[in-house]
Amino acid sequence: MKASFKKTLKQAATVALSAAMTLGLAGQAVAKEDPLKVAFVYVGPVSDAGWTFGHDEGRKEMIEKLEGKVETTFVESVAEGADAARVIRKLAQQGNDLIFTTSFGFMNPTLKVAKQFPKVKFHHATGYKRSDNVSTYAARFYEGRYVTGLIAGKMTKSNVIGYVGSFPIPEVVQGINAFTLGLKETNPDATVKVVWINSWYDPAKEREAAEALIAQGADIINQHTDSPAPVQAAQDKGVFAFGYDTDMAKFGPDAHLTGSLVHWGDYYADVAKSVLNDNWEANDTWGGINTGMVKMAPYNKAIPADVVALAEKARAGIASGDLVIFEGPIKAQDGSEKVADGVKLEDKDILSMNWYVQGVEGKLPTN
């Protein structure tokens, strides 16, 4: 008796609630079509102030640009193991038309789910596998990192730069190499020390790594991890740092020189528009400074004006295509010629980069 009463109550509550929601929404939705349902799967928390935060800012920007035409859902801190496929599938099953999976570890789960939901469009960030309904996208982070390298060469006194790396995958290695090429351009004596933490987001480890590098003489810290912990460590120890993903200046006002920022909002809005206009196609997007996907954070006042001018010139050169970062001659770590004079590395070679340029210390863990 009691149980059935409770059940009735619950049903009544559910009915009342859904009725209220329907009524409330019906008022707005009379003249419009159903909004496009877009979902995002994040590897970290939206509050990470880095990678995931950047994607979430992109999501918000997309909502703003396509006001009323999109409706979004996100799931944060999804583990890159067996759970990913369940979350992605659930989102597809719940009627999302477009799903962004924003970490490379979601690649195979995304493809598995995409096979079961051929009408849903998937976009996987930083991966290399595509299918009829799976696109991939990434940013040429390395372009911004080259610019930070130019600045680092001018700013370092100890000629040792510390680099907090996540995983030794091509995306990260490109960044280290581009940074080092920029560094060598302005300061041939400087070298780069890398510490791998094997995680995208682990503030404690990131900080530890940064502190270890500072203890080894680094007076500038660069990072390819997602939290501002390395910038904070640099601020506390009185050295400089470059942020990543988002403007991390507030975490180290004195330390933060600039950073290579990613800006996903335009891309997300364009993709959503193409779905709304029925001209979506699976493709691969690799945007850089020229498309506005990669930007530079505001320059710190500590950087002399001539160095800012140098950095801005390089940025403009990259945007116009006059400056090609991976253009020979490039020497490999051991001094041998890796890219001959005048040869430009093709995208496929950049995408599978697994070697260090000269000036990076230590051994790439995967070789």
Place this chain on the structure above:
Amino acid sequence: MITLPFSLPQLERRQQDSNLFRYLSPVLAIALTLLSGALIFLWQGQDPVEGLYTFFILPINDSYGLAELCIKAAPMLLCATGLALCFRANIWNIGAEGQLLMGALFGSWAALQVMDNEGTWPLAVALFSGSVAGLLWAGIPAVLRNHFNTNEILTTIMLNYVALNLLLWAVHGPLKDPDGFNFPESALFEASVTLPVILEGTRLHIGALFALLAVSVVWVLLSRTFIGFQLKVIGMDASAGRFAGYKEKALVYFALLTCGTLAGLAGASEVTGPIGQLVPSVSPGYGYAAIIVAFLGRLHPVGIVLASLLMALVYMGGEMGQINLGLPLALGSLFQGMLLFYLLMSDVLISYRLVWKKRPQTNTQHSAVQEGV
């Protein structure tokens, strides 16, 4: 010492523990968790009925959801079953996580070696290798405890980190997919080393049955065999066990190695089941969650089955709450924390009761202990 203006309640030993409540306390803990959860939903401006419904019913309201629940519960169940065996004997194995990871690592290694062959034997080889790896990994703390009197809590915890780093090394190095652009993942496993799906249209794999089988075997072992009896005796009073002539060292080996085998099997089942390749994040902490599961389930096989399903549900509820209600992910962890907190609280109150009384002026033995805290 700070003197409080009011008197704190003190814990007083009850004359007798209630046997009824020893089994009811998990139920009570769940009820209190749900109640607190409802209040939190209210506070967050959510309808508590809808909130709890989304968290605990919606994830499993179709056959796919139920299958996912079993997939999620299976590795925790395997680990918790082995852990219960250890904990019954007062062997504090915190190393199920590491044993699971070694199982995943060597299961994957074997799978990659034999996956180009036809038939069912490649899968058997992969699962067997994973189990043996877990067994050997658990054997290290067993040897250390038996021959060097090392505390197994410390050794098993430390070996978890060693195992994780071995796995990371392997997935970044020798087991990395040669065609994978240097991404830290192994090649995708072929069908010959993939656990068969037992429910069409879902991911539910045969590994869930391994877990149920393991629970049944351990149940019989604990309740019907002499070795189970011996384990329980040395758990309650090791000296009594020695006095009775039980071979404590052999029992330590037995419990730890069994647990390692089961955890190793769990790891191998994850990589050959729902994941389908070796990745750096094989386990979101199943080996640690299994410790909660074992205690929530009162170290009893039936209880452990229920507890593992509940833990799996809380994980999935956290995802559902995010997808449907936009609730923060931390809510899922909050539910896990509350569950454990209320359980421990109920357990304390089974043996102790709260007494509000004026602090005695002269120190008795009892209050000295309290004040020491």
